[in-house]
Amino acid sequence: MNMLAKSFDAVATAPVISLRGVRKKFGGHLVVDNLSFNVGRGEIVTLLGRTGAGKTTVLNIIMGTMRADAGAVSVAGADPYGEFKSLKGKLAVAFQTDRLLPWRTAVENAELGLLILGIDRKIARAKAIECLASVNLAGSEHKRPHELSGGMRQRVSLARALAVDPELILLDESFSQLDHVTSRSLRADFCKVARQFGKTCLIVTHRIDDALEMADRVIVLGPGARIMLEMPLAEARLNEQTREQCRAQIETALGGHNEDDNN
Amino acid sequence: MQTAQDRAIATESEPPPDGGRAAALFKFVVTRPSIREAGATVVVVLILLAAMQIASWYVPDYIMPSPEAVSGAIWRLAHTDYFHVLATLGRLAAALSFSLVAGVLLGLVMALSPLLRPFVRSLVVIDTGIPALSWILLAVFWFKNPEKRIFFILVMILIPFYALSIYDGFRALPKDLVDMIESFRPSQWQTLRYLIVPHLVPYVILTTKSVIGYATRMVIFAELVASAIGVGSRMGLAQSTFHMDEVLAWTFFLVVLNIVLQLLVTAIEKAALGWRQEAAVR
Ligand SMILES: Nc1ncnc2c1ncn2[C@@H]1O[C@H](COP(=O)(O)OP(=O)(O)O)[C@@H](O)[C@H]1O
Numbered sequence: 352m353n354m355l356a357k358s359f360d361a362v363a364t365a366p367v368i369s370l371r372g373v374r375k376k377f378g379g380h381l382v383v384d385n386l387s388f389n390v391g392r393g394e395i396v397t398l399l400g401r402t403g404a405g406k407t408t409v410l411n412i413i414m415g416t417m418r419a420d421a422g423a424v425s426v427a428g429a430d431p432y433g434e435f436k437s438l439k440g441k442l443a444v445a446f447q448t449d450r451l452l453p454w455r456t457a458v459e460n461a462e463l464g465l466l467i468l469g470i471d472r473k474i475a476r477a478k479a480i481e482c483l484a485s486v487n488l489a490g491s492e493h494k495r496p497h498e499l500s501g502g503m504r505q506r507v508s509l510a511r512a513l514a515v516d517p518e519l520i521l522l523d524e525s526f527s528q529l530d531h532v533t534s535r536s537l538r539a540d541f542c543k544v545a546r547q548f549g550k551t552c553l554i555v556t557h558r559i560d561d562a563l564e565m566a567d568r569v570i571v572l573g574p575g576a577r578i579m580l581e582m583p584l585a586e587a588r589l590n591e592q593t594r595e596q597c598r599a600q601i602e603t604a605l606g607g608h609n610e611d612d613n614n
Numbered sequence: 615m616q617t618a619q620d621r622a623i624a625t626e627s628e629p630p631p632d633g634g635r636a637a638a639l640f641k642f643v644v645t646r647p648s649i650r651e652a653g654a655t656v657v658v659v660l661i662l663l664a665a666m667q668i669a670s671w672y673v674p675d676y677i678m679p680s681p682e683a684v685s686g687a688i689w690r691l692a693h694t695d696y697f698h699v700l701a702t703l704g705r706l707a708a709a710l711s712f713s714l715v716a717g718v719l720l721g722l723v724m725a726l727s728p729l730l731r732p733f734v735r736s737l738v739v740i741d742t743g744i745p746a747l748s749w750i751l752l753a754v755f756w757f758k759n760p761e762k763r764i765f766f767i768l769v770m771i772l773i774p775f776y777a778l779s780i781y782d783g784f785r786a787l788p789k790d791l792v793d794m795i796e797s798f799r800p801s802q803w804q805t806l807r808y809l810i811v812p813h814l815v816p817y818v819i820l821t822t823k824s825v826i827g828y829a830t831r832m833v834i835f836a837e838l839v840a841s842a843i844g845v846g847s848r849m850g851l852a853q854s855t856f857h858m859d860e861v862l863a864w865t866f867f868l869v870v871l872n873i874v875l876q877l878l879v880t881a882i883e884k885a886a887l888g889w890r891q892e893a894a895v896r
């Protein structure tokens with residue numbers, strides 16, 4: 352009943368991401384087995400699962416860089432693979448590693464997406480500077496990637512994604528390579544900006560903390576990207592007790608002992 | 615006079631006693647690689663000059679002239695033959711820039727067209743196997759105009775270096791960065807402009823750095839055989855008229871030219887590739 356109500360809700364507000372019965376095989380290995388879920392506008396959803404669960408594969412299918420073997424995929428109303436170019440400017444990605452262009456300064460990296468969108472240089476530069484400031488990088492605009500720490504580089508890569516003002520932001524383990532303190536402050540800064548501008552985010556991670564601190568909703572994926580658990584987390588972000596209950600539930604869904612940080 | 619560095623060393627430890635100052639200076643010199651190398655170069659040059667001087671006392675001038683005679687020849691040639699130097703440098707610049715552009719284009723064709731790749735690749739590989747001497751001899755028969763001859767020889771020798779280097783550079787394009795830029799859905803032109811070209815710039819510069827000495831030797835060699843103008847032909851003339859002082863004067867000029875060209879390319883490398891941390895440190 353609840354599920355039905357939710358899906359009506361989602362139709363009413365037109366989900367930004369919609370997957371229906373998506374499958375993907377590599378060789379004989381079924382990596383994504385009949386996956387369906389929606390992400391509504393302005394929602395921050397975490398896709399949580401162990402390494403090898405198929406999270407990155409799902410993300411590639413949503414990005415449109417990989418084609419699903421079966422099922423229907425819709426992102427911002429378009430088929431991300433078949434209508435690849437039509438999503439220009441509508442989605443942005445931050446990856447596990449910063450993927451900055453080493454010959455460009457922080458601000459030149461942050462404005463890359465805007466330049467690709469054909470936005471006027473001056474406007475792009477101003478917007479990039481603003482986005483760097485929003486992730487606490489004011490003052491480092493003209494440093495090159497090799498002059499920045501790992502955390503700062505990841506901030507630049509988040510600013511690069513935010514700068515194009517996309518309908519959808521995809522993060523693939525963007526906080527996983529940083530130490531706990533750095534990744535916590537980065538998560539907080541990112542969420543603040545994302546919520547402020549009502550961005551729709553799909554955050555792929557294997558760390559429970561990423562979900563508990565950022566998400567409105569978590570989808571726990573088991574082997575074959577099968578959904579093991581799906582639950583709202585808005586409460587858990589605010590209430591310590593609920594958070595620990597949710598953590599326990601997620602750990603059970605992930606199955607057995609949780610080796611959090613060996614990625 | 616005490617330099618700043620001297621003082622730094624003096625304050626590092628106890629003030630050195632008498633004679634210790636010289637030891638400290640000695641230590642300073644032998645532990646600084648740049649100073650040590652410059653010093654070694656000076657020593658080697660002095661030994662060579664001394665050897666020339668001594669040899670010139672025992673053999674006739676057309677075998678080994680004295681350093682004084684050679685410096686006289688340098689002075690003389692600087693006034694009469696600068697046109698030949700300009701001709702040589704012009705030929706070098708023209709052939710190098712053309713080879714750069716053509717080689718980069720061929721490299722891009724190899725990288726971007728799977729259909730043409732095997733053909734262009736075999737062509738380039740065959741070309742690298744053809745000795746410079748063959749091109750020189752062929753050019754003399756194929757072209758009447760000396761400029762055409764020299765341009766052809768150099769270009770045939772240099773193009774494959776650029777083509778292969780660009781192709782290698784293209785294959786070394788990090789997949790991560792390609793996926794990143796693809797996620798913004800750029801046009802092909804934008805991918806070329808924002809990712810591929812900047813990624814390939816170091817390959818072009820480092821190729822230029824490694825071929826420029828070779829190219830200089832080849833232009834001299836080609837001039838010797840194929841032209842009446844230029845440093846190479848002047849060296850040939852000096853040799854056939856027993857002017858060994860002029861041959862050595864030209865040789866001295868070529869050594870200096872080589873150093874200057876290397877410094878020039880290194881300066882360009884530093885300016886253009888400052889972002890490559892390793893390059894900056896090196
Ligand atoms: N391009 C590919 N070719 C073959 N196998 C792949 C490919 N991409 C992923 N896989 C396999 O699919 C499974 C899931 O990978 P991935 O989606 O990267 O998982 P996750 O991101 O959850 O760690 C792994 O077993 C991996 O080896």
Ligand SMILES: [Mg+2]
Pocket residue numbers: 406407524
């Ligand atoms: Mg992954």
